[in-house]
Amino acid sequence: MFIDSHCHLNFPELAADLGGVTGAMAANKVTHALCVSVNLETFPEVLAVAERFPNVFASTGVHPDDRSGEEPDAARLVKLASHPKVVAIGETGLDYYRVEGDSEWQRERFRTHIRAARQAGKPLIIHTREAAADTIRIMQEERAAEIGGVMHCFTETAEVAWQAMDMNFMISFSGIVTFKNATALKDVARKVPLEKMLIETDSPYLAPVPYRGKINQPAYVRFVAEEIARLKGISIESVAEATSTSFFRLFKATRQSEA
Numbered sequence: 091m092f093i094d095s096h097c098h099l100n101f102p103e104l105a106a107d108l109g110g111v112t113g114a115m116a117a118n119k120v121t122h123a124l125c126v127s128v129n130l131e132t133f134p135e136v137l138a139v140a141e142r143f144p145n146v147f148a149s150t151g152v153h154p155d156d157r158s159g160e161e162p163d164a165a166r167l168v169k170l171a172s173h174p175k176v177v178a179i180g181e182t183g184l185d186y187y188r189v190e191g192d193s194e195w196q197r198e199r200f201r202t203h204i205r206a207a208r209q210a211g212k213p214l215i216i217h218t219r220e221a222a223a224d225t226i227r228i229m230q231e232e233r234a235a236e237i238g239g240v241m242h243c244f245t246e247t248a249e250v251a252w253q254a255m256d257m258n259f260m261i262s263f264s265g266i267v268t269f270k271n272a273t274a275l276k277d278v279a280r281k282v283p284l285e286k287m288l289i290e291t292d293s294p295y296l297a298p299v300p301y302r303g304k305i306n307q308p309a310y311v312r313f314v315a316e317e318i319a320r321l322k323g324i325s326i327e328s329v330a331e332a333t334s335t336s337f338f339r340l341f342k343a344t345r346q347s348e349a
């Protein structure tokens with residue numbers, strides 16, 4: 091069994107055919123998925139998917155790229171996280187790739203999410219892009235280690251991976267690890283211990299090889315598992331087993347929710 095620890099099933103590319111998407115999951119032994127929130131305006135859609143499908147979980151949070159909607163405070167996030175299908179806070183973090191001008195608002199928002207996660211007792215889903223040093227520093231300053239979580243769609247160095255693992259964070263690999271030119275990331279995947287890894291699609295984006303450039307979906311997470319097995323020289327079954335066990339441990343999600 092495989093678990094997609096990070097996808098966006100409420101995005102139009104996937105929401106248009108959720109029956110087909112979940113059918114493909116079942117056909118590929120992808121038993122569960124975590125549908126990740128990117129803003130408060132669409133959070134009800136995320137929750138609706140998780141309520142409709144017993145094997146889909148939800149998170150609540152506002153993405154560092156999102157400037158359109160309501161700015162959350164910690165109390166609001168804690169309240170939204172009290173829903174039994176909400177297993178995490180995020181995605182949150184820092185993204186300096188797209189930000190223009192002053193980025194202090196991103197760091198403030200990130201701090202708010204870490205505080206909310208500690209209050210809610212739910213782990214963090216952290217997104218970081220061209221901002222690794224500040225991401226790690228704020229995680230340390232806000233004591234993110236007390237709650238832990240996952241560095242999603244990891245593309246940073248082994249050094250950053252170890253800094254995050256030292257704070258009780260898992261490292262999640264996406265379809266990027268299957269890309270031919272991702273040699274540095276492949277090397278990080280060889281080094282990160284299997285028991286500290288999760289796998290994800292970040293669908294509908296970042297489809298793995300052999301679907302690169304197409305619309306991604308949770309069923310394709312098996313290609314990520316295949317590549318990690320190849321890189322580590324281990325069986326795909328052991329990757330599936332370890333990453334699924336870690337998913338349930340981290341998110342305290344119950345297998346009863348299996349469809």
Ligand SMILES: [Zn+2]
Nearest residue numbers: 181217242243
């Ligand atoms: Zn992200």
Ligand SMILES: [Zn+2]
Nearest residue numbers: 096126181292
């Ligand atoms: Zn995402």
